[in-house]
Amino acid sequence: MARVDVRKTYKLYIGGAFPRSESGHSFEVLDAKGRFLANAARATRKDARDAVAAARKAFPGWSGRTAYNRGQVVYRIAEVLETRRDQFVAELVRSEGTSAAKAGKYVDAAVDRLVWYAGWADKIAQVVGNQNPVAGPYFNLTSPEPTGVVAVVAPAGPLLGLVSVVAPIIVTGNTAVVVASQTHPLTAITLAEVMATSDLPGGVVNILTGPTAEIAPWLASHMDVNAIDLAGVTDAELATSLEVAAADNLKRVRRAPASEPDWLETPALAAMTDFLESKTVWHPIGV
Amino acid sequence: MPPTVPTETPGLAAYADVTASNTTLRRFLHGLPGVDQVGAEARAASLGTRSIKTTAKAHAIELAITMVDLTTLEGQDTPGKVRALASKALRPDPSDPTCPSVAAVCVYGDLVGEVKQIVGDRVNVAAVATAFPSGRASLEVKLADTRDAVAAGADEIDMVIDRGAFLAGHYLQVFDEIVAVKEACRRADGSHAHLKVIFETGELQTYDNVRRASWLAMLAGTDFIKTSTGKVQPAATLPVTLVMLEAVRDFREATGVQIGVKPAGGIRTSKDAIKYLVMVNEVTGPDWLTPDWFRFGASTLLNDLLMQRTKLATGRYSGPDYFTLD
Numbered sequence: 001m002a003r004v005d006v007r008k009t010y011k012l013y014i015g016g017a018f019p020r021s022e023s024g025h026s027f028e029v030l031d032a033k034g035r036f037l038a039n040a041a042r043a044t045r046k047d048a049r050d051a052v053a054a055a056r057k058a059f060p061g062w063s064g065r066t067a068y069n070r071g072q073v074v075y076r077i078a079e080v081l082e083t084r085r086d087q088f089v090a091e092l093v094r095s096e097g098t099s100a101a102k103a104g105k106y107v108d109a110a111v112d113r114l115v116w117y118a119g120w121a122d123k124i125a126q127v128v129g130n131q132n133p134v135a136g137p138y139f140n141l142t143s144p145e146p147t148g149v150v151a152v153v154a155p156a157g158p159l160l161g162l163v164s165v166v167a168p169i170i171v172t173g174n175t176a177v178v179v180a181s182q183t184h185p186l187t188a189i190t191l192a193e194v195m196a197t198s199d200l201p202g203g204v205v206n207i208l209t210g211p212t213a214e215i216a217p218w219l220a221s222h223m224d225v226n227a228i229d230l231a232g233v234t235d236a237e238l239a240t241s242l243e244v245a246a247a248d249n250l251k252r253v254r255r256a257p258a259s260e261p262d263w264l265e266t267p268a269l270a271a272m273t274d275f276l277e278s279k280t281v282w283h284p285i286g287v
Numbered sequence: 288m289p290p291t292v293p294t295e296t297p298g299l300a301a302y303a304d305v306t307a308s309n310t311t312l313r314r315f316l317h318g319l320p321g322v323d324q325v326g327a328e329a330r331a332a333s334l335g336t337r338s339i340k341t342t343a344k345a346h347a348i349e350l351a352i353t354m355v356d357l358t359t360l361e362g363q364d365t366p367g368k369v370r371a372l373a374s375k376a377l378r379p380d381p382s383d384p385t386c387p388s389v390a391a392v393c394v395y396g397d398l399v400g401e402v403k404q405i406v407g408d409r410v411n412v413a414a415v416a417t418a419f420p421s422g423r424a425s426l427e428v429k430l431a432d433t434r435d436a437v438a439a440g441a442d443e444i445d446m447v448i449d450r451g452a453f454l455a456g457h458y459l460q461v462f463d464e465i466v467a468v469k470e471a472c473r474r475a476d477g478s479h480a481h482l483k484v485i486f487e488t489g490e491l492q493t494y495d496n497v498r499r500a501s502w503l504a505m506l507a508g509t510d511f512i513k514t515s516t517g518k519v520q521p522a523a524t525l526p527v528t529l530v531m532l533e534a535v536r537d538f539r540e541a542t543g544v545q546i547g548v549k550p551a552g553g554i555r556t557s558k559d560a561i562k563y564l565v566m567v568n569e570v571t572g573p574d575w576l577t578p579d580w581f582r583f584g585a586s587t588l589l590n591d592l593l594m595q596r597t598k599l600a601t602g603r604y605s606g607p608d609y610f611t612l613d
Contacts, residue, residue, distance in 0.1 A: 049604055056606075224606025248603065 010040040010185070012047055012209060013192035015054030016202015022046040027210065029186055032097025040185045043208035045218040048177065051206035052222055055149045055175040058203030063146045063173035071121030074171050077198040078114035081107075084194060088159060088187065095158060095184050109264055110163040117167040120272065124172060128273055132280070139283040144276040146173035147252055148226030151219035153212055153242075155232040158184035160263040162191060165231045168271035170204055177206045177225070179216055181232060185209035213238055220245035227252035227275050298542055302506050309459035316458060316502060322494035322530055331525035334569055335562040344561070348596050349387060351560040351588075352379060354578045356413055356549065358393040358586050359613070360420075360517065366401045369394050372613055373405035380593050380610075383600070389589065390578040391443060395419070396436035403440045413443035413483070417468060420487070420516035422447035426464060433471040436480075443481040444472050447516060448500065450490045458503055465507035483511035483549055488527045489519040497527055501534035511547040517584065522552025525562060532570040548575070551584025557595040560588060586613065 010029075011018040025042040062070070081088070085107050092103035125144055132140040150169050155161035158181055169176050180188035192207045208215055212232065220228055220242040228246050233239045233256040246253050254274050305315040339347055357376045359369060373392050380386040391411035392402045402412045414436035418424035424432075433444055446468050452460045465484055472480040484504040488497050501512050512531055515522040528550045535546045548567075554560055560583060567575050575581050590610045597605040 052604070218604065221603035222606070223604060223609060245603070249606075 008038065010038055010189045010209065012041050012043055012051075013189060013196070013205070013207040014047065014051045014203075015057070015206065016196060018189075018192070018196075019047075019050075021210070022050070029095075029184075031094055037095060038186060040189070040209045043179075043210035043215055045215065047208055047210075048215050048218045048222070051177040051208055052149060052151075052219070052224055054203035054206055055177050056224055058201055059146075059148060059175045062170070062175055062201055062204045065173075067122040067125065067173075070171055070173060071118045073199050074114055074121065074167060075118035077167075077195055077200060078111050078118065080194045080198045081114065081191075082111050084190075085111075088190065091187050091190060092159060095186060105264075106157075106160045110160045113160065113163050113267075114167055116266075117171045117272075120168075121171045124269075124272055124276075127269070128276065128278075134282070137284060137286045139285045140280065141283070142278050142280045144172065144273070145279045147275045147277055148174060149224065150174045150176050150275050151216075151222070151225045151228040152176050152178045153216050153228075153230050153232040154178050154181050154188065155260055155263075156181045156183060156234075157260065157263050158187035159191065161231075161260070162188055164263050164267060164271070165229060166205060168267070169229070169275055170200075172272050172276055174227075174275050175204045175206075177219060178208065179212055179219070179232075180207055180209045182210070182212050216242055217245055220251070221248060223249045225249075225251060227254075229254040229275075230256040232256075299506065299508070299544060301542070306459070306462060306506055309457065312458045312462060312503070313456060316499040319495075319498055319502060322498055324494055324526075327494055327526045327529055331529045331566065334529075334566045335525060337562075337565045339561050339565065345596075345599050347561045347564050348557055348592050348599070350576065351557070351564060351583065352592050352596070353387045353390060354582050355389040355589050355592070356391045356393045356551070356582050356584045357389045357589055358517070358551070358584050360393070360395060360415060364395065364398060366398065368613070369398045369401050370405055371611070373402045373410075375589075375611055375613065376410045377406055379589055380596070382609075383597075386593070386596065390582055393443075393445065393584060396432060396439065396441065399436055399439035399441045411442040411481075412440065413445055413481075414439070414441035415445045415447075415485075415516075417446040417464075419445070419447050419485075420518040422449050423451070426467060429464070430467060430471045433468050437472055437474060441480055443483060443511075444468070445483045445485055445513060447485045447487060448504070450487055453491070453496070453500060453503075458499075462503055462507045465504055465509060469508050481510045482508075483513045483547075484509040485513045485516055485551075487516055487519055488514045488523075489521045494526065494530050497530045498534055501531050502538065505534070505538045505544070505546050509546065511549050511582070513549040513551055513582075513584065515550075515552040515584075517552035520553075523550035523554055523584075525566060528563060529566060529570060532567060532575070535575070536571045545574070545580065547580040547582065549582040549584055554583055554585050555587050556591050557588075560592065 021041040021043050023044045026039040027042045029037045029040050031037045088107045089103045129143045134140040188207050239256040376389045376392045388410050391413045393413040396414040399414045416433040416436050417429035469482050472482050486500045531548050539545050594605045
């Protein structure tokens with residue numbers, strides 16, 4: 001007897017668990033040639049709401065960890081991703097239609113990117129923090145603090161693009177709610193499986209799959225989201241409306257790029273500092 | 288009394304011989320039909336699946352806010368904290384003057400005066416009494432506790448029953464205690480402070496006991512029956528409240544006397560609150576859907592109701608940063 005196919009159900013990643021969409025809906029994901037690949041959960045505003053609640057709940061614990069420990073956890077994600085290299089190469093080949101060699105290059109770059117950011121975890125404070133010279137008997141310190149819950153509209157680059165946007169956000173202590181690329185959502189969920197087994201506490205990264213234009217406005221207007229990264233927004237009109245909605249509670253906004261950046265390049269420090277706030281403390285001395 | 292009640296109901300007097308001795312009371316309470324546990328849980332669960340949206344949801348949230356007994360019952364309660372809570376009870380959402388006040392503020396007896404100073408007669412003040420939460424003290428102590436709170440100006444008294452006596456089968460002792468506390472709720476001008484009787488259903492073990500305790504308290508003349516102190520897990524649950532709602536419904540049919548119900552503890556989200564309101568409507572009917580006959584004993588619930596209310600008004604999700612921590 002022929003063996004029955006075991007097909008994978010691609011679900012959402014919220015609070016460390018893999019729930020189906022609250023609505024029960026799913027959508028078809030096609031490969032590069034337009035053939036059916038799999039069904040993915042179609043997230044709704046309620047899933048976005050749940051994801052924000054999970055990210056908020058995870059924030060105090062994650063931001064309270066030592067930077068060194070956060071670096072270890074991000075490095076662990078790189079380790080686990082490395083062991084599943086072949087799986088990601090195969091997925092990228094199927095969904096993007098690229099050659100195995102090119103896909104391999106991108107997976108390697110994603111692993112390297114995670115390692116790079118893991119190293120930054122306990123160094124960013126030295127680089128962008130400061131002991132400020134002030135005219136008075138004060139010891140004046142500035143330290144970078146995480147902004148809070150960051151909503152991310154992920155870029156089309158299904159693995160390297162996603163990693164390049166999410167890693168700098170979480171390594172500094174923020175928590176993230178990610179709307180995965182609408183065209184390549186499956187790799188994001190496979191990456192979620194890597195995160196779920198990498199000592200990353202539940203809720204630090206939450207991944208939603210579905211139509212960006214339906215989910216993102218709810219995140220942009222959500223009063224409990226502190227910042228939004230429009231890295232993957234290509235429609236100028238949508239970008240403007242998201243920025244307008246984000247102004248309600250003065251969210252930090254990283255604006256949509258004019259075109260998708262080359263993710264293989266070494267990132268700028270702004271990837272991290274855009275979602276850091278400077279805290280300055282005046283401490284009296286000589287008393 | 289609402290018009291749906293038959294006029295020729297016998298009233299409490301018909302039960303005089305039931306409460307004459309522990310034997311007759313026991314025979315009566317144990318003669319009540321048993322609760323079908325599986326059925327009660329299934330019914331509560333099925334009522335919880337109703338979908339309440341848009342205008343009905345807005346109405347339910349508004350109603351639920353007016354039914355909240357905003358509660359703080361901690362050893363660490365300071366006068367400042369209860370004053371802040373009292374101000375919140377008056378105007379739960381300071382940014383929106385159309386937001387209604389809650390039903391009452393529920394505090395320990397010694398803090399009644401503090402609350403009263405802030406709320407005056409605009410919101411009721413409820414005090415827990417009778418050696419709350421355990422109820423382990425002599426009757427004299429419990430009555431003194433109650434009189435103190437009433438003298439301080441409490442509009443409502445939340446008493447706990449002696450669960451030990453109840454579980455041991457000393458029903459008449461529990462009955463007499465409720466009668467005595469009710470008497471202690473009398474004010475100098477002859478009016479009564481509203482009496483709520485807390486069963487602590489988490490300690491009563493079975494739904495049958497919840498039904499018996501409900502009838503016992505209602506026969507003793509309570510104004511409200513309340514599930515829990517909030518200090519014992521499980522606190523209020525949907526099936527337990529279902530059993531109590533059935534008891535007050537049957538009691539009104541039998542005697543013509545309407546009794547209120549107050550689930551307390553463990554109700555934290557608007558969704559939960561709406562499930563309770565659906566159940567009230569289905570089990571007892573709309574007569575109970577007012578703050579006079581149904582209350583929520585809660586603290587964190589109010590913030591969630593306010594967040595949902597803001598969401599409906601503004602069309603965007605709100606966050607806990609915009610509401611008080613209490």
